[in-house]
Amino acid sequence: MTARGAERPDKRRAILTAAFRRFAQYGYRRTSLEDIAREAGISRAAVYLQFRNKEDLFRALSRDLQETALSSAEAAARLDGSFLERIERILEAKLGQFHDIVYRSAHAGELLDENNRICGDISAEARRRYQKLIRRLIDEGVRRGELAPHRVGLAAGSAAELIVDCARALETAGAAERSPALYRRRLSELARVLVVGLGGTPPSGGQHAKPA
Numbered sequence: 001m002t003a004r005g006a007e008r009p010d011k012r013r014a015i016l017t018a019a020f021r022r023f024a025q026y027g028y029r030r031t032s033l034e035d036i037a038r039e040a041g042i043s044r045a046a047v048y049l050q051f052r053n054k055e056d057l058f059r060a061l062s063r064d065l066q067e068t069a070l071s072s073a074e075a076a077a078r079l080d081g082s083f084l085e086r087i088e089r090i091l092e093a094k095l096g097q098f099h100d101i102v103y104r105s106a107h108a109g110e111l112l113d114e115n116n117r118i119c120g121d122i123s124a125e126a127r128r129r130y131q132k133l134i135r136r137l138i139d140e141g142v143r144r145g146e147l148a149p150h151r152v153g154l155a156a157g158s159a160a161e162l163i164v165d166c167a168r169a170l171e172t173a174g175a176a177e178r179s180p181a182l183y184r185r186r187l188s189e190l191a192r193v194l195v196v197g198l199g200g201t202p203p204s205g206g207q208h209a210k211p212a
Contacts, residue, residue: 012050014040019061027107028058028114055118062119065101066126069094070133077133083141083200087163088191090137092184094130095171099183127164135160138198148199159198166190 018039022031033054037044051057072093077086102108115123138156141147149159170190178186195201 011042011046014042015047015050015057016061016064019057023058023061023111024101024105024107027110028054029110033057058114059119059122062115063122065097066122069097070126070129072097073130073133077137083137083144083146084191084195086137087134087194088188090134091167091187091191095167095187096180096184098171099178100180103178103180103183127168131160131164134163141198141200146200147195151199152197154198163194166194 015036019031019036022035022039026035031054033047033051034044036057037047040047047057051060073090076089076093079086079089081089102112105111135156138147138149138159142149142156149156154162167187167190170186
């Protein structure tokens with residue numbers, strides 16, 4: 001591989017990192033490719049070698065964040081533990097970083113709106129993969145006797161969809177006002193409610209309960 005070929009991934013990563021910082025600090029509309037190039041310490045022409053325009057760059061950043069979150073969720077699903085422990089880890093891996101972005105940025109509402117407008121297909125594909133991951137976890141929980149969603153009239157696929165919907169609602173409803181610690185407590189509480197709702201046994205002795 002040539003030196004030029006070797007530096008391309010690093011340059012692309014530098015641009016994505018710079019774009020993340022600029023979008024978080026100034027929002028999508030107030031950020032230009034010139035701003036991002038300056039943040040990355042490269043020329044605007046170098047940015048255009050990697051991305052067609054600002055929208056293309058925003059999509060690439062959204063895809064990168066989704067892939068990182070999904071990889072973390074998949075790694076969490078492979079760890080040992082009860083269904084409750086694993087679903088808590090998956091929720092945290094998938095949603096924790098997005099909450100941190102929303103909480104830290106004064107432009108969170110604008111960024112979420114732009115993401116829905118520009119990256120709807122990317123978010124939909126990530127949702128499908130996330131839902132598939134959770135369904136596998138539910139199926140395993142049923143085989144291990146930890147869950148019995150049929151008792152409440154739910155198939156595994158419907159249960160997985162419900163979990164994703166609940167997690168999404170928690171992610172978007174008032175997230176900017178919740179501290180990271182409070183948000184993670186809410187994720188843990190949601191996980192416990194979901195386990196009981198899917199016919200599982202609640203934690204004994206307040207094992208996972210966190211004080212209000």
